[in-house]
Amino acid sequence: MAHDLPDHVDVAIVGAGFAGLGAAISLLGDGRSDFVVLERDDDVGGTWHRNSYPGCQCDVPSNLYSFSFAPNPDWTQTFALQPEIGAYLRKVADDFGVRPHLRTGTAVEGAAWDERAQRWRIDTARGPLTARVLVAGVGALSEPAIPPIPGAERFAGPAFHTARWDHDVDLTGKRVAVIGTGASAVQVVPRIQPQAARLTVFQRTPPWIMPHPGRPTRPRERALFRALPPLQKLVRGAVYWGRECYVLPFRFHRLSRLPERIARRHLERQVADPVLRDKLTPRYEIGCKRILMSDEYLPALQQPNAELVTAAIAEIVPGGVRTADGAEHPADAIVWGTGFHTTDLPHVEWLRGRDGRTLGEVWREHGMQALRGTTVAGFPNLFTLYGPNTNLGHNSIVFMLESQLRFVTDALRAMDARGAAVLDTRPEAQARFNAAVQRRMRGTVWTQGGCASWYLDAHGRNTTLWPGTSWSFRRATRRFDPAEHLLEPPLPAVATPPAGVC
Ligand SMILES: Cc1cc2nc3c(=O)[nH]c(=O)nc-3n(C[C@H](O)[C@H](O)[C@H](O)COP(=O)(O)OP(=O)(O)OC[C@H]3O[C@@H](n4cnc5c(N)ncnc54)[C@H](O)[C@@H]3O)c2cc1C
Numbered sequence: 001m002a003h004d005l006p007d008h009v010d011v012a013i014v015g016a017g018f019a020g021l022g023a024a025i026s027l028l029g030d031g032r033s034d035f036v037v038l039e040r041d042d043d044v045g046g047t048w049h050r051n052s053y054p055g056c057q058c059d060v061p062s063n064l065y066s067f068s069f070a071p072n073p074d075w076t077q078t079f080a081l082q083p084e085i086g087a088y089l090r091k092v093a094d095d096f097g098v099r100p101h102l103r104t105g106t107a108v109e110g111a112a113w114d115e116r117a118q119r120w121r122i123d124t125a126r127g128p129l130t131a132r133v134l135v136a137g138v139g140a141l142s143e144p145a146i147p148p149i150p151g152a153e154r155f156a157g158p159a160f161h162t163a164r165w166d167h168d169v170d171l172t173g174k175r176v177a178v179i180g181t182g183a184s185a186v187q188v189v190p191r192i193q194p195q196a197a198r199l200t201v202f203q204r205t206p207p208w209i210m211p212h213p214g215r216p217t218r219p220r221e222r223a224l225f226r227a228l229p230p231l232q233k234l235v236r237g238a239v240y241w242g243r244e245c246y247v248l249p250f251r252f253h254r255l256s257r258l259p260e261r262i263a264r265r266h267l268e269r270q271v272a273d274p275v276l277r278d279k280l281t282p283r284y285e286i287g288c289k290r291i292l293m294s295d296e297y298l299p300a301l302q303q304p305n306a307e308l309v310t311a312a313i314a315e316i317v318p319g320g321v322r323t324a325d326g327a328e329h330p331a332d333a334i335v336w337g338t339g340f341h342t343t344d345l346p347h348v349e350w351l352r353g354r355d356g357r358t359l360g361e362v363w364r365e366h367g368m369q370a371l372r373g374t375t376v377a378g379f380p381n382l383f384t385l386y387g388p389n390t391n392l393g394h395n396s397i398v399f400m401l402e403s404q405l406r407f408v409t410d411a412l413r414a415m416d417a418r419g420a421a422v423l424d425t426r427p428e429a430q431a432r433f434n435a436a437v438q439r440r441m442r443g444t445v446w447t448q449g450g451c452a453s454w455y456l457d458a459h460g461r462n463t464t465l466w467p468g469t470s471w472s473f474r475r476a477t478r479r480f481d482p483a484e485h486l487l488e489p490p491l492p493a494v495a496t497p498p499a500g501v502c
Contacts, residue, residue, distance in 0.1 A: 005103060005129050011035035012122055012131035014108045014347070016098075017046020019137030019385035019401050021089060022067065024098045026405040030412070037098065038124055040107035044093045046139050048085040053165040053184060053335075054191035056082035057214075059293055060396045063232065064239045067092065068402060071232050073225030079214035112352035113380055118421045118491060120381065132421075135408065136347060137385040140464065143341040151315040159334035162188055169333060173197045177321050177331035179313065181207055183292055185337030189306075190296035192335070199306045200329045202313055202321065205451065206279065208263045208286045212293040244469050246394035250287045250445045251468070260286040270298040279310050288449025290393055342391075342464055343368055343457040353379040354424070368463040369434045370425075371484060372477050374404050375411070377425040380488075383408045388463050389437050391455070393446075395470045403470075403477045410480035420487035429484035440467040 010032065013023045016039035024037050043049055058065045062080040066072055070092050076084060093099055103126065110123040111134055120134045144161040146152070152159070157174075160166040162184040175198040178185055186207065193199045225232040249256035263286060271277040280298065301308050311323035320331040348360035348368075355378060362378065363369070370376045373390035374383050383404070390400050415423050438461065441447055446455050446462045455464045466473050 005106070005124065005127050006036065008119070008130045009034055009036050010131065011133045011135060012120065012129065013037045013135040013137055014111075015039060015046060015137035015139060015142075015385075016041070016044040016093070016102060016104070017048070017137060017139055017142070018067075018089070018398050019139070019404075020044075020046070020135070021093055021096075021098055022398075022401050022405050023135045023137055023383075023385065023408065024101055025067075025069070025092075025096045026409055028097060030409050032412070033101075035101055036129070037102045038106045038108050038122075039102060039104045040125070042104050043090065044098070044102065044104075045086045045089045046137075047141060048082055048089055050142070051082055051163050051165075051184070052086075052167070053082075053162040053188045055187040056162075056184070057187055058085060059183065060243065061239050063236045064243065065396045065398055067398060068236075070095070071225075071229065071236070073222055073229070073232055075217055075222075077214055077216055079212075108347075108350065110350045110352070112356075113354055113382075115354060116491065118380075118488075133381045133383070133412070135383045135385065136351070136387075138345070138347045140342060140345065140386045140391055141340040143346050144336070145339050145341045146336050147338055149313055149316050151317055154318050155316050155334060156318040157332045157334070159336065161336040161338070163340070171195050171333060174332040175320075175330050176200070176333050176335060177202065177329060178335045178337055179321070180337035180339065181205075182337060182339050183207075183290055184339075185335075186292045186294050186297045188335065188337065190294070190300040193300040193303055193306050196305060198330075199300075199303075200309055200321070200331065201301060201306065202309050202323075203279070204312070205284075205289070206282045207289060207292045208260070208282050209266060209297060210259070210263050210291060210293045211266050212295045214293075240395070240399070243395040244471060247469050250393060251443075253285065253445065253448075256286050256445060259291070263291075267298065270295075271302065273302070276302070276308065279308060282451075284451035285445050285449035287393060287445040288451035289453040289455075339454055342454045351379065351382070353382075367434075367459065367461055368457060369430065371430040371433050372404075372407060373400075373466070373473075374407055374477065375423070375425040375430075375485070377427040377430045380422045380424040383411070389434075389466050390473070391464045392466060392470060393455075399470050400466065400473055403474045407477040407480055411485075414480050414482055415487065418482075418487050419489060421490040422486075422488035424486045424488070426484055426486060433484075437467055438462075441465075 013020045016037050020037050027035050061078050062075040107125040112121050114121050119130045119132050122129050144163045158169045171192050172195045176196040177200045179202045181203040311325045314324045315322050321329045351359040368388045370387045373387040385404050441462050455462050457463050
């Protein structure tokens with residue numbers, strides 16, 4: 001996209017994933033066209049542009065994991081693979097007229113609130129601009145995390161994260177080490193095992209794995225959805241409410257026995273060797289970490305060229321991985337399946353609020369928090385999409401994002417109606433909201449399930465997940481409440497000092 005950056009826009013959106021695209025479309029729908037979408041990558045898609053590893057797939061049915069206003073009757077799988085979701089998002093950007101507003105290759109490097117000008121001053125890799133409103137759609141799973149294992153820099157072969165897959169590296173006939181057994185690793189392992197000469201999977205904690213319910217869609221099904229859009233809507237509704245029930249075992253421990261039994265039986269059916277099965281049996285409550293789905297992962301681990309290593313990794317050596325038991329596991333390539341920065345997101349270091357402190361400085365003091373996941377006290381005219389406590393373990397993030405987008409539209413309308421130049425969050429409203437979120441978090445599987453997970457921050461607080469149904473989040477964001485915010489009028493125009501003064 002070769003357009004220049006404007007000097008000033010009404011709204012600057014950072015990120016062009018589901019969040020940024022959704023924000024752009026809802027602004028257009030509200031009659032607002034003075035905005036840009038600043039994206040560091042070379043195209044839209046976010047998660048679904050960056051995660052191009054073999055086997056990358058959503059784990060919420062595609063009929064639901066898509067925008068409510070842009071249904072796709074043509075999904076070829078009930079749980080679509082990454083290329084299809086990426087294509088869907090590119091089509092959405094085209095169909096809804098987002099492209100003219102898009103500035104790709106434009107990493108935002110800084111954004112500071114200018115109190116006198118009542119606007120954001122934004123620095124990007126392609127120059128500066130200002131904006132009245134800043135919408136951060138930078139993603140909660142967009143910054144790959146690689147653990148600081150000694151010796152990693154000395155590894156002689158290629159090493160890359162699943163979210164930064166190096167397609168120039170051919171893994172055929174290579175000895176591949178996969179480090180980590182989370183959602184991405186479980187998807188990629190069955191894809192690379194048949195190619196690799198040897199596959200060594202390093203596991204710290206086994207995940208709970210359920211049978212995968214996905215299947216290819218039938219041509220008749222697609223034709224029906226095309227001919228009868230209300231039918232697809234109905235199916236989407238049924239899938240949504242079915243998924244909502246999945247939250248119950250997370251909140252009420254007794255209900256977790258059923259999913260745990262299903263996962264245990266799946267493991268027993270797929271792994272006959274009792275020693276391997278023991279290694280693959282989680283020792284924490286199901287749901288404490290993200291529940292995974294796969295019919296192929298466990299069989300792949302049992303192929304003659306595959307090995308599961310559960311000893312802790314001591315160091316990376318030029319020719320492989322050395323574990324704490326002294327064993328050296330030769331490898332020609334390393335794949336990091338080690339997840340993302342989730343509670344220490346990089347953008348918080350470049351966002352500077354009213355008192356000059358960064359969002360990171362504020363959150364390190366108080367913990368990552370926002371009001372209704374979306375606005376932050378001291379950071380005026382800022383909306384954080386997929387913000388604190390808006391993640392889910394059971395349903396579609398797109399639903400959460402659409403809830404936030406309604407809230408943002410409502411907030412912008414309230415500013416217009418009151419002639420406000422500045423919208424800030426009342427600290428006491430934010431504190432009250434977060435105290436309630438943390439109260440609801442008590443006793444859930446995420447805090448009591450006996451595991452360490454990426455849901456928790458350094459203090460063991462769950463600042464990533466919403467502690468209930470996604471419907472309750474929809475209700476919490478259905479209306480912008482002016483009483484929770486400070487709406488400030490424009491400052492009187494500052495007289496320009498005569499030339500020569502100062
Ligand atoms: C492999 C994988 C599978 C997933 N599967 C599911 C699923 O099945 N169901 C589900 O609900 N959720 C899933 N998720 C979560 C997923 O991240 C969200 O559903 C959704 O895609 C988030 O959209 P987003 O726009 O908020 O963030 P992202 O998709 O991460 O997009 C953020 C965008 O911001 C850009 N950006 C970041 N920083 C800057 C900067 N400084 N300057 C400019 N641009 C910047 C990034 O380049 C990126 O394009 C999955 C995540 C991963 C990683």
